[in-house]
Amino acid sequence: MIIHDEQNRLFTLRTRNTVYQMKVDCYKVLLHTYYGSYIESGDLSRLIRCADYSFSPNPNEAGMDRTYSLDVMPQEYSTCGVGDFRLPSIELELPNGSRSADLRYLGYDLQKGKYTLPGLPAFYGTEEEAETLVIHMEDAAAGVAVELYFGVFEELDLITRAVKVVNKGNEPVRLCRCASLCLDFLRCDMDFITFNGHHLMERCLERGPLRSGIQSVGSIRGASSHQHNPFVMLCDRNTDEDTGLCYGAMLLYSGNFEAAVECSQYESSRLVMGIHPSHFCWTLAHGEAFTSPEAALVCSSEGFGQMSRQFHRSIIKHLLREPYAHKRKPVLINNWEATYFDFTTDKLVDIAKEAAKMGMELFVMDDGWFGSRNDDNSGLGDWWVNEEKLPGGLEKLVSRINDAGMVFGIWVEPEMVNENSNLYREHPDWVLRIPGRNPARGRGQLVLDFSRKEIRDYIYGQLQAVFSSVPIAYIKWDMNRSLTDVWSAALPAQRQGEVYHRYVLGVYDLLERIRRDYPQILIEGCCGGGGRFDGGMLYYTPQIWCSDDSDAIDRLRIQYGTSFCYPPCTMGAHVSAVPNEQNGRITPLKTRGIVAMSGAFGYEMDLGKCTEEEKDEIRRQVECYKEHYELICRGDYYRLSNPFGEDLFTAWEHVAEDKREALVSAVAGSRRPASPFVRLRLKGLSPSLEYCINGEEEVYSGSTLMHAGYLLPAIKEDYQSIQLYLKAK
Numbered sequence: 001m002i003i004h005d006e007q008n009r010l011f012t013l014r015t016r017n018t019v020y021q022m023k024v025d026c027y028k029v030l031l032h033t034y035y036g037s038y039i040e041s042g043d044l045s046r047l048i049r050c051a052d053y054s055f056s057p058n059p060n061e062a063g064m065d066r067t068y069s070l071d072v073m074p075q076e077y078s079t080c081g082v083g084d085f086r087l088p089s090i091e092l093e094l095p096n097g098s099r100s101a102d103l104r105y106l107g108y109d110l111q112k113g114k115y116t117l118p119g120l121p122a123f124y125g126t127e128e129e130a131e132t133l134v135i136h137m138e139d140a141a142a143g144v145a146v147e148l149y150f151g152v153f154e155e156l157d158l159i160t161r162a163v164k165v166v167n168k169g170n171e172p173v174r175l176c177r178c179a180s181l182c183l184d185f186l187r188c189d190m191d192f193i194t195f196n197g198h199h200l201m202e203r204c205l206e207r208g209p210l211r212s213g214i215q216s217v218g219s220i221r222g223a224s225s226h227q228h229n230p231f232v233m234l235c236d237r238n239t240d241e242d243t244g245l246c247y248g249a250m251l252l253y254s255g256n257f258e259a260a261v262e263c264s265q266y267e268s269s270r271l272v273m274g275i276h277p278s279h280f281c282w283t284l285a286h287g288e289a290f291t292s293p294e295a296a297l298v299c300s301s302e303g304f305g306q307m308s309r310q311f312h313r314s315i316i317k318h319l320l321r322e323p324y325a326h327k328r329k330p331v332l333i334n335n336w337e338a339t340y341f342d343f344t345t346d347k348l349v350d351i352a353k354e355a356a357k358m359g360m361e362l363f364v365m366d367d368g369w370f371g372s373r374n375d376d377n378s379g380l381g382d383w384w385v386n387e388e389k390l391p392g393g394l395e396k397l398v399s400r401i402n403d404a405g406m407v408f409g410i411w412v413e414p415e416m417v418n419e420n421s422n423l424y425r426e427h428p429d430w431v432l433r434i435p436g437r438n439p440a441r442g443r444g445q446l447v448l449d450f451s452r453k454e455i456r457d458y459i460y461g462q463l464q465a466v467f468s469s470v471p472i473a474y475i476k477w478d479m480n481r482s483l484t485d486v487w488s489a490a491l492p493a494q495r496q497g498e499v500y501h502r503y504v505l506g507v508y509d510l511l512e513r514i515r516r517d518y519p520q521i522l523i524e525g526c527c528g529g530g531g532r533f534d535g536g537m538l539y540y541t542p543q544i545w546c547s548d549d550s551d552a553i554d555r556l557r558i559q560y561g562t563s564f565c566y567p568p569c570t571m572g573a574h575v576s577a578v579p580n581e582q583n584g585r586i587t588p589l590k591t592r593g594i595v596a597m598s599g600a601f602g603y604e605m606d607l608g609k610c611t612e613e614e615k616d617e618i619r620r621q622v623e624c625y626k627e628h629y630e631l632i633c634r635g636d637y638y639r640l641s642n643p644f645g646e647d648l649f650t651a652w653e654h655v656a657e658d659k660r661e662a663l664v665s666a667v668a669g670s671r672r673p674a675s676p677f678v679r680l681r682l683k684g685l686s687p688s689l690e691y692c693i694n695g696e697e698e699v700y701s702g703s704t705l706m707h708a709g710y711l712l713p714a715i716k717e718d719y720q721s722i723q724l725y726l727k728a729k
C-alpha cells in the first residue's frame with residue numbers, strides 16, 4: 001500500500017512485513033527516513049538529528065543555518081557536487097563542463113498496477129497485485145527532470161525501483177552516472193554480503209563487516225559476470241538463516257554494474273546500485289530521456305531464508321514469463337559433455353533414443369552443428385547447418401529425434417563471431433573494435449556490435465531461417481567471452497560511452513523478438529555457465545545454465561549461493577558422467593540426480609555408456625522429478641545447512657505452500673572417521689501435522705521434525721545422499 005500524507009509530506013510504502021518511508025523536507029530535498037520491519041510509522045524524520053558538522057556544507061537556501069547539510073542527511077536519491085560527498089546516484093555534465101546534480105521535489109503520481117520499462121526487463125503486476133508511485137524531481141539549474149519509480153508488491157514485501165532522467169533544456173546534457181537504487185541507513189553496524197567467484201565456481205557467498213570508506217563489487221566485462229553477481233545483501237551482524245534483519249538488493253541487468261556501499265563519517269551508510277559508472281556516459285539531447293534498469297529490494301526480519309523465499313516467489317510470479325510460467329518444463333538431455341564437437345546425426349539420435357526410454361522429453365543439440373564449427377576457433381556467425389556433419393540437415397535430424405519421442409532444442413551464440421567465418425569475411429567492420437587497435441580475442445572469438453540494429457537484424461534473419469525450418473522447443477543462448485575494445489562505428493565520439501548499455505539493450509531486443517515470434521520456445525540463458533545469471537536475463541530466459549562445473553559437490557556451493565536470490569526452477573542443472581569432466585571427482589549417480597533435480601533438471605552424458613542398473617536409477621530420477629515438479633519448482637525453498645561450513649551434510653528442502661508435502665535432500669561430504677550421527681532439523685513444516693516419510697508407516701509430527709530432527713543414516717561412502725519425501729497424513 002502506498003500512503004501519501006499531504007500535511008507532513010510523507011510517502012510511506014507498506015508491505016505485509018515492511019515499511020519504507022520518504023519525506024519531502026523544507027528545502028524540497030527528498031529524505032529517506034526508514035526502511036525495515038513493519039512499524040506503525042508516523043513521521044520518522046524525527047529520528048534524524050541535525051547538527052553543525054564542520055566541513056559539511058550547507059545549501060544556499062539554508063542561509064546561515066549550519067545545522068542542515070546534504071552531507072549527513074539520509075536521502076532517497078543522492079546528488080553530487082553540491083554538498084554531499086558520499087556516493088552519488090546521479091552525475092550530470094552540463095554544456096559548460098560542470099559536473100553536478102541537485103534534485104528537488106516537484107510532485108508525485110500514484111497508479112494502480114506496476115510500471116513497465118520499455119526495452120528493459122522489469123517485474124510485472126496487475127492492478128490487483130501491485131502499485132506504482134512516481135516522484136517527480138528536478139534540477140532546475142540543469143534543466144533536467146528526474147522521475148523516481150517505485151513498484152510495491154505488498155504481499156511479497158517486494159519494492160522495485162527505477163529512474164528516468166529527461167533533458168528539458170535546449171542544450172545537450174551528459175548523464176555520467178545514473179544509479180537504479182540508493183538506500184541510506186543511519187547506521188553502519190551491518191555486514192555486507194556479496195556473491196563472487198569465477199568461471200566454474202560462481203556465486204560463492206562472502207560476508208564481512210562494513211568498514212569506513214567504500215566497498216564495492218561490480219563488472220566492467222559487458223556481462224553481469226561470473227566474478228560478482230548483481231545481487232547483494234546488508235544485514236545485522238547477528239543475522240542468520242532464520243533470524244535477524246537483512247536487506248537483499250537485486251539489479252535486473254545483464255551488463256556492467258556496480259553495487260557499492262559506503263560507510264561514512266557519522267556512522268551512516270549508503271548502498272548505491274546500478275549501471276557501472278566506469279565507461280558510461282549518455283548524451284541527452286533536448287527532450288530525450290534515459291531510463292535506468294530496475295532494482296528490487298526485499299527486507300526480512302526473519303533472516304536470509306525468508307528474504308530468499310520472498311525473492312523466489314516474486315521472481316516466479318512476476319518476472320518469469322510464459323510459456324513456462326505455469327506448465328512443467330521438459331526434462332532434457334544435452335549432448336555437450338557426451339560428444340563436444342565430435343558428433344554425427346546417428347550419434348545424436350542414439351543419445352536421444354536412450355534418453356526417451358528413460359523418460360526424458362527434450363533433446364538439446366549443443367555447440368558444433370553449424371558453419372565450419374568443428375572446434376571453437378571457427379564458425380560462429382554462420383548460422384546454417386553443417387551438412388557434412390548432419391547430412392539431410394536439421395529436417396532429417398529433427399524428424400528422427402521427434403520419431404524417438406522427443407522434442408528438439410538447439411544451441412546458439414548470436415552475439416559472437418569467429419574470424420574464420422563467412423560472416424566475418426564479409427563484414428569485418430561489424431565487430432566491437434577500437435580504430436587503430438587490434439581487438440583482443442576471447443575463446444578465439446570476437447564480439448558483434450549488438451548496439452547496431454542492422455547487425456542484430458542480420459543475425460536474426462539467419463536464426464529465423466533455422467527456427468522456422470523445423471519444430472524447435474528450446475534454445476540455449478550462450479555467450480562465451482567478456483567484452484573488450486568497446487567502440488561502435490555507428491556512434492559519434494561523444495556517444496561512445498553509450499555502447500556497453502546499448503549492447504545490452506540490443507541483446508534484450510533480440511531476445512524479445514524471439515519470444516514474440518516463437519512464443520512456444522523455452523530459452524535457456526548461458527554465459528560459459530553462469531556468467532550472466534541475473535534478473536535481467538531471467539525476464540527473457542526463465543532458466544539459466546548455472547555453471548560449466550557440473551560436479552555435484554561443487555554444484556552444492558554454486559546452487560547454494562545462487563539460491564539467495566534466484567529460485568531453484570531457474571537454475572539449469574544436469575547430471576553428468578563420472579569422473580567429472582571439470583574436476584575428475586567421482587560421485588554416486590544418486591547424488592548427482594538429487595543435486596540436479598533441485599533445479600531445471602536435465603542430463604548431459606552419453607547414456608549409451610550407462611549400465612542397466614544406472615539406466616534404472618536414471619529412470620527413477622526422471623520419474624521422481626516429474627512427480628515432485630510442483631514442489632521443487634513452485635514450493636518454498638529452505639536451506640538447512642551451509643556447504644561452506646563444517647556440516648557433515650549439505651541439506652535443503654522444498655515445502656508445498658499448504659505445508660502438506662515436502663522434499664528434503666541431504667548430501668554428505670567425504671567420509672570422516674567416527675563421524676557423529678546427524679539429526680537434521682527440518683523447517684517450514686506445520687508443527688501440528690503428522691508426516692509420513694518415503695511412504696513408510698511411521699509418522700513424525702512437524703514439530704518433532706523441526707525441533708528434534710530426523711536421524712540421517714551413517715555415512716558409508718563419500719558423497720552419499722538421501723532424499724526424504726514427506727506427506728501429511
Ligand code: DGJ
Nearest residue numbers: 336366367526528529548
Ligand atoms: C559454454 C557452455 O556453458 C557449455 O554448456 C557449452 O554450451 C559450451 N559453451 C559450448 O561451446
